[in-house]
Amino acid sequence: MSSATTNDSKRRPGGRSARVRQAVLDAAFAELGEKGYGGLSIEAVALRSGVAKTTVYRRWPTRDELVADALDSRSDRNEPVPDTGSPRGDLKEFCEGVRAKLTSNHGKAMLKSLVAAVDQSPEIVETVQRFWRERRDAGGHIIERWIRRGVLRPETDADLLVEVILAPIYLRVLLPGGPLTGDVLEGFIDLALDGVLEDIASARTNTDQASAAASDAAGVDRTERANTT
Amino acid sequence: MSSATTNDSKRRPGGRSARVRQAVLDAAFAELGEKGYGGLSIEAVALRSGVAKTTVYRRWPTRDELVADALDSRSDRNEPVPDTGSPRGDLKEFCEGVRAKLTSNHGKAMLKSLVAAVDQSPEIVETVQRFWRERRDAGGHIIERWIRRGVLRPETDADLLVEVILAPIYLRVLLPGGPLTGDVLEGFIDLALDGVLEDIASARTNTDQASAAASDAAGVDRTERANTT
Numbered sequence: 001m002s003s004a005t006t007n008d009s010k011r012r013p014g015g016r017s018a019r020v021r022q023a024v025l026d027a028a029f030a031e032l033g034e035k036g037y038g039g040l041s042i043e044a045v046a047l048r049s050g051v052a053k054t055t056v057y058r059r060w061p062t063r064d065e066l067v068a069d070a071l072d073s074r075s076d077r078n079e080p081v082p083d084t085g086s087p088r089g090d091l092k093e094f095c096e097g098v099r100a101k102l103t104s105n106h107g108k109a110m111l112k113s114l115v116a117a118v119d120q121s122p123e124i125v126e127t128v129q130r131f132w133r134e135r136r137d138a139g140g141h142i143i144e145r146w147i148r149r150g151v152l153r154p155e156t157d158a159d160l161l162v163e164v165i166l167a168p169i170y171l172r173v174l175l176p177g178g179p180l181t182g183d184v185l186e187g188f189i190d191l192a193l194d195g196v197l198e199d200i201a202s203a204r205t206n207t208d209q210a211s212a213a214a215s216d217a218a219g220v221d222r223t224e225r226a227n228t229t
Numbered sequence: 230m231s232s233a234t235t236n237d238s239k240r241r242p243g244g245r246s247a248r249v250r251q252a253v254l255d256a257a258f259a260e261l262g263e264k265g266y267g268g269l270s271i272e273a274v275a276l277r278s279g280v281a282k283t284t285v286y287r288r289w290p291t292r293d294e295l296v297a298d299a300l301d302s303r304s305d306r307n308e309p310v311p312d313t314g315s316p317r318g319d320l321k322e323f324c325e326g327v328r329a330k331l332t333s334n335h336g337k338a339m340l341k342s343l344v345a346a347v348d349q350s351p352e353i354v355e356t357v358q359r360f361w362r363e364r365r366d367a368g369g370h371i372i373e374r375w376i377r378r379g380v381l382r383p384e385t386d387a388d389l390l391v392e393v394i395l396a397p398i399y400l401r402v403l404l405p406g407g408p409l410t411g412d413v414l415e416g417f418i419d420l421a422l423d424g425v426l427e428d429i430a431s432a433r434t435n436t437d438q439a440s441a442a443a444s445d446a447a448g449v450d451r452t453e454r455a456n457t458t
Contacts, residue, residue, distance in 0.1 A: 005313060005348065007231050011304060012328075014359060045331070052353070071381060080416075092319075108445065110363050111242040112348075113401050115341060115344055115404060116341065116345060118405050125405045126322075128404055128419065129405060129406075132404065143425075150381060150427060151427055152425050152426060153425055153426070153427055156425040157416065157420070160416050160417070160420055161425055163397050163400075164393055164394075164396075164397055164417055164420050164421065165393075165398070166395075167396035167397040167400040168393055168396040170393050170400050171392075171396040171400060173436075174344045174403065175343065175344060175347060175357055175361065176354045176357060176358060177358075177361060177392070178349050186384060187386065187389050188389070188393055189394050191386070191389055191390060191421060191423065191424075192393065192420060192421065192425065193424050193425055193426050194358070194424040194426060195421065195424025195425075196378060196381045196382055196385040196390055196421065196422055196424075197316075197380065197381060197419075197422050197423060197424075198380060198381065198382055
């Protein structure tokens with residue numbers, strides 16, 4: 001047990017082992033972005049990271065394992081959940097975080113290389129799906145909180161909502177679909193939260209009609225009320 | 230002028246010239262899907278289409294012009310606007326059309342090759358943007374019709390709505406994000422149309438409260454009512 005303790009202390013976060021691991025994963029992320037999945041070689045990753053090739057091979061015997069860990073190091077799993085006081089604010093912060101990652105130095109290239117790689121390796125498909133699952137969960141925590149607080153409808157499909165808000169961000173990164181300013185992010189969020197049907201207005205009209213019915217006795221003109229709404 | 234007329238008659242739709250053109254564009258579409266923008270050669274397109282290389286070069290001097298015309302031949306510009314009697318039905322039909330194109334024989338490969346190509350050629354960026362503009366317009370015609378009919382709110386941003394509904398379809402094709410069944414398409418559409426806020430329900434709750442206030446006189450406990458909602 002004492003030797004295990006010694007080992008653990010060698011592998012503590014921030015220790016040499018963790019630094020080596022991070023250097024290799026950063027290099028893999030960069031190589032993947034620049035050369036794509038097809039062009040990724042463990043030799044180049046070792047060279048770029050300054051870590052001995054044998055060390056890299058020992059820990060990541062295959063390219064797929066290395067790519068999986070590189071992507072995993074960018075997971076949203078441990079991201080703090082935004083808490084701004086409104087679903088719009090929380091989702092904006094979440095979307096800004098995703099935008100920052102997707103448009104970062106290697107983020108866009110990495111995304112493109114994954115799009116190309118999913119047809120080449122079933123292992124990469126699993127990795128991408130796990131990553132996407134964690135990103136949807138990160139957004140889902142926001143949605144579920146606002147369902148609990150009674151602001152979002154209880155039957156809201158959190159996965160679907162996160163997907164509908166994030167997909168246009170991804171697509172604008174992948175195809176030159178336009179800018180990703182804060183206004184644009186808010187546009188996606190507002191649309192998904194508010195919808196576009198006249199229903200809300202007609203529900204309000206129902207309320208108005210109820211109170212109008214109540215005030216009929218007081219001689220208020222319903223037509224006039226309707227015209228002013 | 231009479232020679233121009235002769236020329237025009239040679240180029241009538243369905244004539245030899247149009248058939249040659251379509252054969253070349255179909256071959257370009259297929260080659261682009263299989264080999265990507267970087268691997269596309271006019272020689273291979275000529276070979277695949279069975280059209281003389283010199284003929285292809287005469288009409289499409291550069292690869293970019295050929296890609297632009299190939300993509301343009303798949304434009305939504307001349308698609309009939311669905312007319313099912315509801316915005317949900319129209320949008321479903323529209324989305325099914327887009328899904329069919331994106332998941333067609335060469336559609337997915339073509340989309341992936343464009344994603345890869347946009348970083349390599351500014352001409353392709355313009356082509357992709359024009360194509361996307363026409364697809365958003367095709368969806369926009371549906372939205373605008375239902376705004377005119379008073380079913381969608383007049384301030385609805387048609388471009389944004391089409392983008393929010395289509396982007397998840399594109400993303401599920403590009404990354405293995407899950408199936409694209411009719412139910413899934415309806416999920417995207419319903420979310421964008423209805424939103425997820427409790428607003429509608431709270432408008433209804435107001436109505437409830439109004440009737441609760443009315444029934445207070447009858448001794449109904451408001452707190453108890455509130456707890457059960």
